[in-house]
Amino acid sequence: MVQFRAATRADVPAILRLLADDDVSRERDGVAPEGKDERDGVVPEGDDERDGVVPEGEDASYWAAFEAIDADPRNELIVAEEDGAVVGTCQLTFTPSLSRRGAERMTIEAVRVRGDLRGRGVGRAMMLWALARARERGCRLAQLTTDKRRTDAHRFYESLGFVASHVGMKLALET
Amino acid sequence: MVQFRAATRADVPAILRLLADDDVSRERDGVAPEGKDERDGVVPEGDDERDGVVPEGEDASYWAAFEAIDADPRNELIVAEEDGAVVGTCQLTFTPSLSRRGAERMTIEAVRVRGDLRGRGVGRAMMLWALARARERGCRLAQLTTDKRRTDAHRFYESLGFVASHVGMKLALET
Numbered sequence: 286m287v288q289f290r291a292a293t294r295a296d297v298p299a300i301l302r303l304l305a306d307d308d309v310s311r312e313r314d315g316v317a318p319e320g321k322d323e324r325d326g327v328v329p330e331g332d333d334e335r336d337g338v339v340p341e342g343e344d345a346s347y348w349a350a351f352e353a354i355d356a357d358p359r360n361e362l363i364v365a366e367e368d369g370a371v372v373g374t375c376q377l378t379f380t381p382s383l384s385r386r387g388a389e390r391m392t393i394e395a396v397r398v399r400g401d402l403r404g405r406g407v408g409r410a411m412m413l414w415a416l417a418r419a420r421e422r423g424c425r426l427a428q429l430t431t432d433k434r435r436t437d438a439h440r441f442y443e444s445l446g447f448v449a450s451h452v453g454m455k456l457a458l459e460t
Numbered sequence: 461m462v463q464f465r466a467a468t469r470a471d472v473p474a475i476l477r478l479l480a481d482d483d484v485s486r487e488r489d490g491v492a493p494e495g496k497d498e499r500d501g502v503v504p505e506g507d508d509e510r511d512g513v514v515p516e517g518e519d520a521s522y523w524a525a526f527e528a529i530d531a532d533p534r535n536e537l538i539v540a541e542e543d544g545a546v547v548g549t550c551q552l553t554f555t556p557s558l559s560r561r562g563a564e565r566m567t568i569e570a571v572r573v574r575g576d577l578r579g580r581g582v583g584r585a586m587m588l589w590a591l592a593r594a595r596e597r598g599c600r601l602a603q604l605t606t607d608k609r610r611t612d613a614h615r616f617y618e619s620l621g622f623v624a625s626h627v628g629m630k631l632a633l634e635t
Contacts, residue, residue, distance in 0.1 A: 300558055350562030357534065360556065380553050381535065383475060384570055387525030392567065395559055416633070425633055430605060430626035439627055446631045451605035453626025454617050458595055458602060 287372065287407055289414045292362040297351050299371035300364065303397040359389075361418070365398070365411050373398040373407050377415055379422060390426040391419040412445055462547065462582055464589045467537040472526050474546035475539065478572040534564075536593070540573070540586050548573040548582050552590055554597060565601040566594040587620055 292300060354360045359380065365373030375396040379389045393415055398408045419427050430453030431438045439449055467475060529535045534555065540548030550571040554564045568590055573583045594602050605628030606613045614624055 297558070304559060346562035347558055350556050350558050353556035354558075357556065359532065359534070362558070376555075376557065378553070378555050380551075380567075380569070381525050381528035381532065382551065382570065383472070383522055383525050383529075383537070384479060387521035392555075394555070395557065416631070420633055427631040427633060428605070428629065430603070430628050433625060433627055439629070442629050447629035448631070449627045449629050450608060451628025451630065452608055452614055452624045453605050453628040454603065454614070454622035454624050455626065456591070456602040456620070456622045458591070458600055 287365050287367045287410055289363055289365055289411060292351075292355075292364045292374070294348075294351060294355075296364050296371055297347065300362070300374045300397075301347065303371070303374050303399060304395065306400055307397065363411070363415065365407055367402075367407075371399075372402050373411050375411060375415060377418060379419075379424065385425045388423055388425040390428060391415070391422070391424045393427065393429040396429070408441070409445070412442075416445070462540050462542045462585055464538055464540055464586060467526075467530075467539045467549070469523075469526060469530075471539050471546055471549075472522065475537070475549045475572075476522065478546070478549050478574060479570065481575055482572065538586070538590065540582055542577075542582075546574075547577050548586050550586060550590060552593065554594075554599065560600045563598055563600040565603060566590070566597070566599045568602065568604040571604070583616070584620070587617075591620070 351362070354362045354376070359378060361377040361379075363375050363377060364371045376394045378392045378394065380392060381387070381389050393412075396408070396411070398411070416427055427447075429442065429447070430451075431442065443449065526537070529537045529551070534553060536552040536554075538550050538552060539546045548571075551569045553567045553569065555567060556562070556564050568587075571583070571586070573586070591602055602622075604617065604622070605626075606617065618624065
């Protein structure tokens with residue numbers, strides 16, 4: 286039985302492993318993972334793949350990021366837990382707006398399910414949980430972006446009611 | 461000379477008019493505005509068009525939304541001002557993340573330029589200002605979504621360095 290809850294500090298290493306897991310498969314294949322990695326339709330969002338691994342000496346920035354998310358009432362880092370193990374994660378951001386009669390919108394980022402558990406409905410259950418969370422907060426819109434190449438992911442999200450109405454554009458910033 | 465700054469309470473009516481302006485043009489044409497409305501490339505993002513007008517009796521929700529944005533250190537409602545008039549707006553959201561070595565990403569929403577001023581570079585100046593703001597905060601990524609039909613907008617954003625790598629998916633939530 287998979288359960289969903291807000292991540293704690295203790296979950297951070299497992300979450301980073303989930304992020305890194307995809308990183309590895311991408312670097313290995315040179316392209317978006319295909320086949321078994323997409324069975325569940327829940328595949329990593331394109332801009333999140335990099336930097337999933339904790340590099341030496343940079344741990345502090347990850348802990349600071351966790352603390353920032355944890356302290357922000359409009360950001361929720363979620364884990365899916367089964368038999369005491371973290372098997373999935375996503376991040377929910379609630380954005381207030383003057384559009385849509387002042388309601389918040391929910392943006393979903395960094396969706397991951399552990400590689401060996403894909404295809405078992407964990408991703409679907411996690412997205413349904415996230416959408417219920419959005420309704421609970423009174424959001425009128427949920428949104429996400431997914432890499433153009435991940436057609437299985439598009440079908441998965443469409444099966445949940447998402448409409449591929451937009452182009453998602455990204456700009457890497459040198460800092 | 462156009463200048464950019466955080467919106468104040470006094471700007472809210474002008475911002476709502478900018479949001480509503482597009483609403484009207486869309487309803488009139490039944491499709492995304494073409495021609496002169498897109499000369500500047502800065503056209504409204506697809507999911508923001510609705511509810512730009514303040515309906516009777518619902519003002520309170522708009523003021524509450526403004527207060528929520530204004531009080532949130534990770535949301536910035538921006539106005540472009542020329543000769544004392546609000547001529548453009550956008551909303552910037554800074555999201556902390558465990559990806560990308562813990563850096564924030566900036567999401568740009570609700571981009572608008574006053575209809576009679578499009579094609580004069582206001583939108584470009586506003587986006588460059590927003591990207592400078594992102595760099596100042598140490599963001600490693602800027603992102604936005606734009607309606608699939610707005611091909612002029614895609615070219616505009618690409619000219620600023622954005623890459624159309626993703627599909628933007630939206631799900632309207634009944635509440």
